[in-house]
Amino acid sequence: MNTCYLTLWFVLALVLPLSSSAAAYPTKHIPALYVFGDSLVDCGNNNHLPSGGPSFLPYGIDFMHGKPTGRATNGKTVADFLAIHLGLPLTPPYLGLSNHQRNRVSTGINYASAGSGVLPDTNNDTSLTLDKQIKFFHRTITHNLPKMFTENEELEKHISESLFFVSTGVNDYFHNGTFRGNKSFAFFLLSEITLRVKTMYGLGARKFILNNIPPAGCFPSKAIHTRPIGKCDEKINKAITFYNKKLREVLHELQSNLPGFTFIHADLYGFLKKMRKIGSYYGIVETWKPCCPNTIYGDLKCQPSSVPCPNRNTHLFFDQYHPSEIANKEYAWLCFNEKIICKHWGLKLF
Ligand SMILES: *[C@@H]1O[C@H](CO)[C@@H](O)[C@H](O)[C@H]1NC(C)=O
Ligand SMILES: *[C@@H]1O[C@H](CO)[C@@H](O)[C@H](O)[C@H]1NC(C)=O
Ligand SMILES: *[C@@H]1O[C@H](CO)[C@@H](O)[C@H](O)[C@H]1NC(C)=O
Numbered sequence: 001m002n003t004c005y006l007t008l009w010f011v012l013a014l015v016l017p018l019s020s021s022a023a024a025y026p027t028k029h030i031p032a033l034y035v036f037g038d039s040l041v042d043c044g045n046n047n048h049l050p051s052g053g054p055s056f057l058p059y060g061i062d063f064m065h066g067k068p069t070g071r072a073t074n075g076k077t078v079a080d081f082l083a084i085h086l087g088l089p090l091t092p093p094y095l096g097l098s099n100h101q102r103n104r105v106s107t108g109i110n111y112a113s114a115g116s117g118v119l120p121d122t123n124n125d126t127s128l129t130l131d132k133q134i135k136f137f138h139r140t141i142t143h144n145l146p147k148m149f150t151e152n153e154e155l156e157k158h159i160s161e162s163l164f165f166v167s168t169g170v171n172d173y174f175h176n177g178t179f180r181g182n183k184s185f186a187f188f189l190l191s192e193i194t195l196r197v198k199t200m201y202g203l204g205a206r207k208f209i210l211n212n213i214p215p216a217g218c219f220p221s222k223a224i225h226t227r228p229i230g231k232c233d234e235k236i237n238k239a240i241t242f243y244n245k246k247l248r249e250v251l252h253e254l255q256s257n258l259p260g261f262t263f264i265h266a267d268l269y270g271f272l273k274k275m276r277k278i279g280s281y282y283g284i285v286e287t288w289k290p291c292c293p294n295t296i297y298g299d300l301k302c303q304p305s306s307v308p309c310p311n312r313n314t315h316l317f318f319d320q321y322h323p324s325e326i327a328n329k330e331y332a333w334l335c336f337n338e339k340i341i342c343k344h345w346g347l348k349l350f
Contacts, residue, residue: 030086030163030207030349032108033079036133036200037167039114039322040211040268041079044070046114048095051126053114058292058308059318062325072114073318074291074308075325079110079165081332082209086163086349094136095128102140103147108162111136117172118193130168130196138203159204160260163349167211167268169193173240174216181239189243190250201258207347209264210251212244215272220290221300221320229296230288232276244269255345262346271331271341272323275316282330284316291315291324 035041046053053070060068062075070093071077080090091110094102102109113128120129128136141159149155172189173179197208216222217236226233248265255261276287291309292302302308302319309315318324323331335342336349 030088030161031158032106032162033083033086033088033091033165034108034137034162034205035079035091035110035112035165036130036137037112037165037211038116038171039072040214041077041110041165041167042070042072042093042112042114043077043079043091043110044093045095045110045112045128046070048093049113049126049128054302056304058302058306061308062312072322073325073328074312076328078167078211078328078331079112081328082165083108085332085336094140099144102144106145106148106158109140112167115171116168117170118168118189118196119172122172122175134196134199134203137200141203156204160206162205163207163209164200164205165209166197169213169243170216173213179236179239181236183242186239186243186246190246193247194250194254197254198258201261206260207262209266209342209347210247211266211268212247213240214268216240218272218276218288219321220288220296220317223288224296224300240269252345264342264344264347264349266335266342268331271334272316272327275327275330279316282326283313284326284330285314287316289315290317290319292319
């Protein structure tokens with residue numbers, strides 16, 4: 001497999017400069033993608049926890065061979081589309097790799113865990129907290145990567161050139177089912193995410209891409225309770241908007257305080273709100289009901305026995321919390337190609 005990729009890269013290196021498709025590749029080569037966060041980007045880590053992940057159909061129904069992987073959607077996640085954009089293999093879940101396999105992966109690993117948040121007490125009984133995810137990454141640096149980068153300098157260069165994708169925060173807002181939306185909580189959460197980004201920086205990370213928090217008030221789980229039904233709960237969205245505004249400031253502050261720190265700010269919130277308005281332009285005509293189950297009468301939970309909508313590409317949400325693959329795909333397209341969802345600050349990937 002590794003030889004296969006090497007050969008492929010060799011061939012691409014020869015062919016690309018001559019072909020017009022070279023422009024489709026990022027201007028700077030990114031050697032690896034490391035992913036942290038929650039169910040928006042988990043690709044199977046929770047399958048290896050006692051609580052389990054969404055490892056049953058119809059999750060994964062549109063993923064490569066139509067198999068569930070633990071991704072909380074019908075196909076690929078935003079992290080998958082990001083890897084594809086970078087010309088990298090999809091990141092494997094850390095917990096799904098044997099130590100032997102971990103010693104041989106130098107193109108990135110996914111540590112994300114559905115249910116997790118920024119705070120150590122958010123769903124820590126059923127998911128890998130962000131602290132734990134960073135601990136596992138630390139283990140990758142100390143135990144696995146040195147098997148491939150024998151010189152310390154080489155290893156540091158690899159980490160500093162790699163991309164760190166962080167997508168988290170929404171689960172912290174819901175504590176034991178209740179929404180915590182005041183400003184002091186937002187400031188607390190911002191200081192906690194800052195600490196974790198600094199820890200990653202301390203481990204050598206320099207290139208970050210951060211999602212802001214999605215408009216949870218528009219999730220089907222919330223929109224079903226509003227009147228008229230399907231409207232977003234703007235009280236929830238307002239609190240999240242406050243956090244999101246400050247997040248951008250926090251990232252700029254980090255950049256001025258930490259030498260070499262670069263980032264892309266990805267506006268997941270703005271994207272989902274925009275899709276609710278103009279999704280039909282992209283064929284996404286159902287912008288609030290989930291695809292799975294394909295009814296809003298009864299339990300909104302997507303279960304093994306649930307019948308999904310026949311055409312997943314017409315739905316913004318796959319289940320009551322998660323975007324469908326088509327939404328993830330449009331997100332990546334608007335981020336990397338149209339350049340409207342994502343703004344880069346010192347980190348040019350497109
Ligand atoms: C897990 O969360 C609970 C509260 O939900 C907290 O009491 C406990 O200290 C947390 N454990 C860790 C390891 O952070
Ligand atoms: C969580 O919510 C349930 C029911 O809503 C309640 O009985 C329980 O005491 C709550 N737990 C905590 C730690 O707040
Ligand atoms: C804000 O929310 C947090 C978490 O829910 C709570 O502990 C705190 O008391 C609240 N503060 C104010 C000023 O309402």
